[in-house]
Amino acid sequence: xxxxxxxxxxxxxxxxxxxxxxxxxxxxxEITSPVRTNGQQGKRVETRNFAIGIAKVHLARSIDAPKSxxxxxxxxxxxxxIVEAAVQATNESLSLTAAEWxxxxxxxxxxxxxxxxxxxxxxxxxxxxxxxxxxxxxxxVPESQLSGATLLVSxxxxxxxxxEAAVAMTEVQTDDIRPVITIKRxxxxxxxxxxxE
Amino acid sequence: xxxxxASPRGRRAYWLSLAVLVVALPAAMYVHSDGGxxxxxxxxxxxxxxxxxxxxxxxxxxxxLTALTRLPGELPxxxxxxxxxxxxxxxxxxxxxxxxxxxxxxxGEGRRWAPAFLVERVIRAxxxxxxxxxxCLNFAEARTGDTIAMAESFVVPKEAxxxxxxxxxxxxxxxxxxxx
Amino acid sequence: xxxERQSTLRQRLFAILVAGIxxxxxSAASFAxxxxxxxxxxxxxxxxxxxxxxxxxxxxxxxxxxxxxxxPTGIQPPTPTTxxxxxxxxxxxxxxxxxxxxxxxxxxxxxxxxxxxxxxxDLWVAxxxxxxxxxxxIATWELPAGQTPPHELSVMVGSQIYxxxxxxxxxxxxxxxxPAARVTLPVAARNESIAP
Numbered sequence: 001x002x003x004x005x006x007x008x009x010x011x012x013x014x015x016x017x018x019x020x021x022x023x024x025x026x027x028x029x030e031i032t033s034p035v036r037t038n039g040q041q042g043k044r045v046e047t048r049n050f051a052i053g054i055a056k057v058h059l060a061r062s063i064d065a066p067k068s069x070x071x072x073x074x075x076x077x078x079x080x081x082i083v084e085a086a087v088q089a090t091n092e093s094l095s096l097t098a099a100e101w102x103x104x105x106x107x108x109x110x111x112x113x114x115x116x117x118x119x120x121x122x123x124x125x126x127x128x129x130x131x132x133x134x135x136x137x138x139x140x141v142p143e144s145q146l147s148g149a150t151l152l153v154s155x156x157x158x159x160x161x162x163x164e165a166a167v168a169m170t171e172v173q174t175d176d177i178r179p180v181i182t183i184k185r186x187x188x189x190x191x192x193x194x195x196x197e
Numbered sequence: 198x199x200x201x202x203a204s205p206r207g208r209r210a211y212w213l214s215l216a217v218l219v220v221a222l223p224a225a226m227y228v229h230s231d232g233g234x235x236x237x238x239x240x241x242x243x244x245x246x247x248x249x250x251x252x253x254x255x256x257x258x259x260x261x262l263t264a265l266t267r268l269p270g271e272l273p274x275x276x277x278x279x280x281x282x283x284x285x286x287x288x289x290x291x292x293x294x295x296x297x298x299x300x301x302x303x304x305g306e307g308r309r310w311a312p313a314f315l316v317e318r319v320i321r322a323x324x325x326x327x328x329x330x331x332x333c334l335n336f337a338e339a340r341t342g343d344t345i346a347m348a349e350s351f352v353v354p355k356e357a358x359x360x361x362x363x364x365x366x367x368x369x370x371x372x373x374x375x376x377x
Numbered sequence: 378x379x380x381e382r383q384s385t386l387r388q389r390l391f392a393i394l395v396a397g398i399x400x401x402x403x404s405a406a407s408f409a410x411x412x413x414x415x416x417x418x419x420x421x422x423x424x425x426x427x428x429x430x431x432x433x434x435x436x437x438x439x440x441x442x443x444x445x446x447x448x449p450t451g452i453q454p455p456t457p458t459t460x461x462x463x464x465x466x467x468x469x470x471x472x473x474x475x476x477x478x479x480x481x482x483x484x485x486x487x488x489x490x491x492x493x494x495x496x497x498x499d500l501w502v503a504x505x506x507x508x509x510x511x512x513x514x515i516a517t518w519e520l521p522a523g524q525t526p527p528h529e530l531s532v533m534v535g536s537q538i539y540x541x542x543x544x545x546x547x548x549x550x551x552x553x554x555x556p557a558a559r560v561t562l563p564v565a566a567r568n569e570s571i572a573p
Contacts, residue, residue, distance in 0.1 A: 027541060028548035067499065075498050077510050093311035100474075110474035113504025114496070129308040130354035131275055140507055189272060 034154050034164035041151075041171050047163040050096065050127065051088045052135075052153055057172050058082040058194060059146070060181035063138070065115060074114055076140045079177055082194065083137040083151065089127040097123040098157035101139040102166075104148035109141045110157075118183060119191035122153070136183075136192055146174045244363060244375040255374055256366040257291030258284035262376035263346070265360060268323050270352060277319065278302055278310075278351040279327050280362050282376070285344045286336075295366035298333040302351045303375075305359035312349040320350055333364075421533070424558040429466075432557045433537040435481065436468040436511070442530045442562040449495040449515045450502075459526055461488060461518040463562070464497070466511055471539070471551065474505035478535075480553055482516065485531040488524075492516040532560045 039045030044053045059081060063074040074080070087096060099122050101109040111122060118124075120136040127133055137151070149172070154164040182195040227234050245253065252259040261283050268277040280302065286292050302310040312332070321328040330348035339345060353360070365373035424430055429438045445460045447453050463482070469475055479491045496503040497513035506512055520526060536557035541549050 025547070028543075028546045067501065072499070077512070078507070091307065092309045106472060107508045108473040109507050110505050114499055114501070116504070126311065126313065128275075128310055128313070128352045128354075130357060131272065131352060140510065142507075142509055 032160035034152075034162045036164050036166045039165060039167045041167055041169050045165045045167055046090070047165050049090055049092070049094060049155065049163045050165070051090060052096075052165045052167065053086045054083060054151065054167055054169070055086060055134075056084045057169065058084075058181055058196065059173070059177040060179070060196070061177060062180045063115065064180055064182040065118060066185075073180075078140055078142040079146060080112075080181070081139040081141055081146070081172075082181060082183075083139070084194075085135045085137065085153075086132050087127055087135045087153075088132040089129045091129055093126055093128050094155055095123060095126050096135065096153055096155055098152075098154045099137045099139075100152040100157075101141055101145070102150040102152055103141065103145035105145070107145065108152075109139050109145070112138045112140045114140070115183075119185055134190055134192075143174075146172055239370070239372045242370075242372055244373040246375045246377060248377055252285070253374055254287070255364075256295040256369045257288030258286045260284050260364065260374060262362055265362060265376075266324070266327075270355075271319060272352070274355050275352055276355055276357075277313075277316065277323070278353055278360060279320065279324060279348060280351070281327060281330065281346065281348045282333075282362070282364070283344055283346045286339045286341060289339045289341055289343075292339055293335075293337060295369055296333075296335050299365040299373075300333055300349045301363045301365075302353065303361050303363055304353070304357040308357070309363075310351045310353055313352045316350050316352070418555075421556050422558045424560050426560055426562055430534050430558045430560075431470070432481070432534055433539065433554070434469070434471050434475070434551045435477075435537070436466075436470055437481070437534050438466040439532060439534070439560045439562060440464040440466065441565065442532075443565040443567045444520075444526050445517070445567045448493065448517050449497070449500045451500065456522075458522075459520040461520055461526065461530070461564070462567075463516045463530070463532065465514055465516065467506060467514045468511040469506040469508045472508055474507050475551075476505050477503065477514065477516075478537075478553070481535050483533040483535065483556065484518065485533065486527050488518040488520065490519045490521070492518050527564055530562045530564050532562060534558045534560065 035047075037045055037047040039052075041054045041057070044051055059079050061079065062076070063080050063082070064071060065074060066072065067074075081101060083099075099111040103109065115121070115138045116123070118136060118138070120134055122135060122137060125133065137153075141149075149169045151167040151169055152164055153167070154162050156162055178196045180197045182197070184193045184195065185191070186193040245255070247253040247260070247262070249262055249265075252261040254260075262280070263283055264279070264281040266279045266281070268279065270276045280300065284292070300312055317328060327348045330346050332349055333347045336345055362376040363373045364376070426439050426441065429436050440463075442461070442463045445462045446457065448460055449462070461484075467477060477494045482492065493516070494503040495501060495515040495517070497515055503512075503514060533556040536554045537551045538554050539549070539551055543550055543552070
């Protein structure tokens, strides 16, 4: 009799263990997900390969910028988020090509491809060790996703286990949304110039 | 378990299997690494050090660093480094097969710079003679006895000291040359 | 001892038999269902233009179809070309920005070329669409020279399913499924020089 009970308990325990393992198996994207370094807006965040600091965040309903040489008004159904940052490679020359706005509800907004040819945006230049450079990241997000967001910056969106800086965007002035911000090509050290109306 | 305890033959097989694992596991890792283990071992090998101005046979050519010049950079607190080097080709086939070469500038702290791009304009202004020289990418026309002068440019901070140039060609031993 | 062993053997045999019969029955039932589904496909819903279709990953609303001598960018191709153009609304229902798939629409009459997607706001090639941000889009198919432009276009709108673990890598992703709806659109001519 005790033998039968023992068998039943063993079977149940095995079933429970199998179920737990099946439930908790990480999916492929989790196994190969980027290696995150957490940080905060306004502070320097250092990953193994690069360092980033978020200087300013501007919000706008519309962006005026050149489109294949001619001025164009980039409208949106949400809000434009313009992030000015400083970045630097740590040990080796590299390019940062991927940036995502991770909303408070977990939704991911990629860096806008509509303005990806502007100077200073990720992927437009190579970062050199010891040479800090400004970087411009532009996102298009619904108004509800502005506060409590996290900025994710990495070398590549597709390389498994790449280094990723996750910057908590704690100081976004959600009440200060400008109607129009104009982005112009800059001269000298800053590749762009922002003008708010 | 009962069978192992029951027969000595089974027990021997059990221990033999465990022993085989010691060989089989590393072998499986080696095979599945798809050459990665070999690369890892090669990376840990010390590069071949070459004195400034001296020539070194490597991958079908005699390589020589002719100049490492520092120029004022466009950005504040930066400098351009122009690396001029040449290869006297002795085995064109081997030389071409190993192209393009991977050139890196290394400083005393171990930081590594890749060649900069979009700097032709600056170099043309400062050193027009160097801007004529090709980058170390592809020399399909190379013949035995040719001496090919090449140049690569780098953007480094002013404070970078003890710069050395490392040159690495595909599938060559050792992994790279290091010009002091 | 011997009797106990024998009964264990019989029990094992019985268990193997039961499991075998069960597995056979399950696979037979699954196969029969697959055959039945293939033989009796669910009719694809015919939906009017201007009605939103939930395809899984997207909300799609087809608006109109017309022929145009140029893509939405207004850049005239070097040789005269006819662009079969479809305007539609697209909203990303997934949790991350994504490009519109070239497999989203299947045309009848068929067009060999893959579509190009443009964003109406910029009249420029569309990038990834952000989640929950509905956009007016323009899809164009370049008609090969000699193909008579259709008077009426039937658009099959594909559907997608999210799998947390796919069958190959255990990766999460969206996978194309059978069409969600069929929308029939009249094809207008935007330019007088091209008659449908």
